[in-house]
Amino acid sequence: SQMDAEPPRAFNTAPVERVGAILNYSASGIRDDVLEGLQESDSDFADAVRKAIFTFPNIPHRLNGIDVPKVTRDVDAATLATAIAGARSEEEASACEFLLENMSKRMAQGLRDEAAEKGSVKSRVAEEAMNAVVSAIRNLVAAGEIELLSPDEAEDDG
Known part of the structure; x- marks a missing residue:
């Protein structure tokens, strides 16, 4: 039973959705800067975040x-x-x-x-x-x- 027990999750959504939700409410300049930084460090994650954003x-x-x-x-x-x-x-x-x-x-x-x-x-x-x-x-x-x-x-x- 301990093997099957899953620890409680801190968040209900995946990281992509959480970052997207934050950036949805961010000023466009900040959003663009964050996406640019994400693109440089992890382009796949940045692409997924772009799809999660609705502006x-x-x-x-x-x-x-x-x-x-x-x-x-x-x-x-x-x-x-x-x-x-x-x-x-x-x-x-x-x-x-x-x-x-x-x-x-x-x-x-x-x-x-x-x-x-x-x-x-x-x-x-x-x-x-x-x-x-x-x-x-x-x-x-x-x-x-x-x-x-x-x-x-x-x-x-x-």
Whole structure:
């Protein structure tokens, strides 16, 4: 019986999921630095962590377009407009465009107009808005209302 007895586990999830969960909530600069360091020391682990992460730029690859209205219901228009106005990278702009294309034309135009009125927003404010969108998506996943595509499915589609 002692041979079969397994010691209690300190964590319920594997290291990849734990690191991914931490990096999900980290600032993008810190996340990029950590991933770069992981890539240098253990590229297989770094690749697995990249697949475990779900951030704003991952939205077009992991979120089903038909689920966008559920997300927009949980995120206020001002936050969405701030995220759109604050998109700096090509990946962030792609995520914004994906969201806009998968909502009603009227709502999308309203958000585009509001984002244009905001002009340039501080990167910290933009990142907070993007994190609010991602958090709403994670909450919908946790509630079982939507499912994210696995990174492997997303690679097959793209």
